[in-house]
Amino acid sequence: MSTGNGHAPRVLITGGAGFLGSHLADRLLNAGYQVRLLDNLDPQVHPQMDATFQDRRPPAYLSPESELRVGSVLDERAVAQALEGVTVVVHFAAVVGVGQSHYQIARYSQVNLQGTAVLLEGLLQRQRQPGSGLSRLLVAGSMSVYGEGRYWCPGCGVSRTSAGRSLAQLRRKQWEVLCGACGAELEPQPTDESKPPQLGSMYALTKHAQEQMCLLFGRTYGVPTVALRFFNAYGPRQALTNPYTGVAAVFAGELLAGRRPQVFEDGRQRRDLVSVHDVTTACQAAIERAGIEGETFNIASGETLTVAELAEELARALDVPLQPFITRHFRQGDARHCIADISAARARLGFAPRVRLADGMRELATWLSQQSPRLPDPARRPPAASGAQARAIQELRGFGLTG
Numbered sequence: 385m386s387t388g389n390g391h392a393p394r395v396l397i398t399g400g401a402g403f404l405g406s407h408l409a410d411r412l413l414n415a416g417y418q419v420r421l422l423d424n425l426d427p428q429v430h431p432q433m434d435a436t437f438q439d440r441r442p443p444a445y446l447s448p449e450s451e452l453r454v455g456s457v458l459d460e461r462a463v464a465q466a467l468e469g470v471t472v473v474v475h476f477a478a479v480v481g482v483g484q485s486h487y488q489i490a491r492y493s494q495v496n497l498q499g500t501a502v503l504l505e506g507l508l509q510r511q512r513q514p515g516s517g518l519s520r521l522l523v524a525g526s527m528s529v530y531g532e533g534r535y536w537c538p539g540c541g542v543s544r545t546s547a548g549r550s551l552a553q554l555r556r557k558q559w560e561v562l563c564g565a566c567g568a569e570l571e572p573q574p575t576d577e578s579k580p581p582q583l584g585s586m587y588a589l590t591k592h593a594q595e596q597m598c599l600l601f602g603r604t605y606g607v608p609t610v611a612l613r614f615f616n617a618y619g620p621r622q623a624l625t626n627p628y629t630g631v632a633a634v635f636a637g638e639l640l641a642g643r644r645p646q647v648f649e650d651g652r653q654r655r656d657l658v659s660v661h662d663v664t665t666a667c668q669a670a671i672e673r674a675g676i677e678g679e680t681f682n683i684a685s686g687e688t689l690t691v692a693e694l695a696e697e698l699a700r701a702l703d704v705p706l707q708p709f710i711t712r713h714f715r716q717g718d719a720r721h722c723i724a725d726i727s728a729a730r731a732r733l734g735f736a737p738r739v740r741l742a743d744g745m746r747e748l749a750t751w752l753s754q755q756s757p758r759l760p761d762p763a764r765r766p767p768a769a770s771g772a773q774a775r776a777i778q779e780l781r782g783f784g785l786t787g
């Protein structure tokens with residue numbers, strides 16, 4: 385990989401010390417890019433950090449070939465310096481907990497919205513200097529913007545979108561989405577990018593805004609911009625101690641600590657989990673493909689499974705004989721089903737997911753078993769009710785967000 389002048393192009397990945405960013409950094413380094421990361425090493429994601437932010441030790445998995453700048457996307461100077469000499473920007477920096485975003489509204493708005501605004505103003509300053517235009521701005525969108533995915537009504541024989549389930553319905557523990565016309569239980573259908581957003585959390589709202597801010601900036605200033613809406617990504621380096629993050633990591637953390645993962649509702653919510661390796665393949669294509677400027681793509685595996693099946697699959701892969709605990713509680717804002725239609729990414733990005741779920745889970749399990757010494761000693765394990773997941777659920781309960 386080289387620019388016309390023989391130099392390898394330099395990429396900036398904001399949030400590049402995190403799960404997806406660090407894997408993308410490795411892929412781009414292998415492909416011959418120079419990679420710079422701007423990351424404030426948020427202690428919620430990087431527990432090796434001192435909570436006072438004094439001891440900013442980078443995660444051990446980061447490649448020494450990538451250039452880490454410890455700093456926040458909220459810091460104009462840090463952003464301007466990080467943008468020097470880069471031709472591609474990947475914007476991954478975000479706080480990422482759906483449930484937590486319901487009550488840490490200022491923090492989610494600040495990092496996800498204001499952080500994006502500061503980055504775009506930094507880019508604008510650069511755009512005004514001759515010869516320093518970007519070849520690509522890539523922004524991480526999220527499946528969360530869809531809320532409920534697309535549905536099929538077997539009663540009416542037509543596709544339906546749904547405004548979701550009322551609080552009263554959830555309190556009756558009637559989990560499936562119902563057809564507004566005939567009352568039948570709707571069946572999930574693959575959701576494509578044209579489905580209108582249905583924002584069920586502050587996180588989803590900020591992710592939608594991040595994506596739209598970047599696309600609008602791209603149109604306004606002629607910066608070739610692409611948004612990728614990731615479905616649930618899984619793989620090595622997920623933040624295990626962060627109970628507000630991806631479902632696979634939360635369940636794995638519980639299983640390794642000897643606790644049954646707590647599954648909301650009846651566990652039959654359907655999702656699409658995608659390996660981090662397929663995510664980074666899609667990112668590289670989105671950086672390099674011509675003719676996709678201004679477009680948005682779902683990135684997922686196209687394989688679906690229920691949340692309870694995921695917990696069972698992980699327990700099998702980890703060889704931990706613990707069944708999920710089906711709580712029959714709900715969390716406000718959770719979609720019942722959301723599964724992906726990836727035909728646009730296949731056609732326009734040449735994206736073809738390669739990692740089968742069983743193989744990806746085995747890889748995750750191997751990595752997890754190497755991490756277990758960092759998890760609590762079995763003799764000193766807290767009782768089940770005080771695990772990280774339970775604490776996160778307790779917080780939601782405190783705000784009346786679960787029932």
Ligand SMILES: NC(=O)c1ccc[n+]([C@@H]2O[C@H](COP(=O)([O-])OP(=O)(O)OC[C@H]3O[C@@H](n4cnc5c(N)ncnc54)[C@H](O)[C@@H]3O)[C@@H](O)[C@H]2O)c1
Binds near residue numbers: 423456458476623
């Ligand atoms: N992992 C998924 O399943 C998934 C799904 C959909 C969308 N996404 C999006 O992909 C992106 C990456 O997610 P991830 O799973 O790698 O999350 P992550 O939490 O592992 O990584 C996010 C990184 O951003 C950093 N960060 C937080 N605040 C920052 C700030 N103010 N300045 C600079 N850096 C900051 C964190 O320290 C962390 O390293 C996010 O934008 C997320 O919304 C992820």
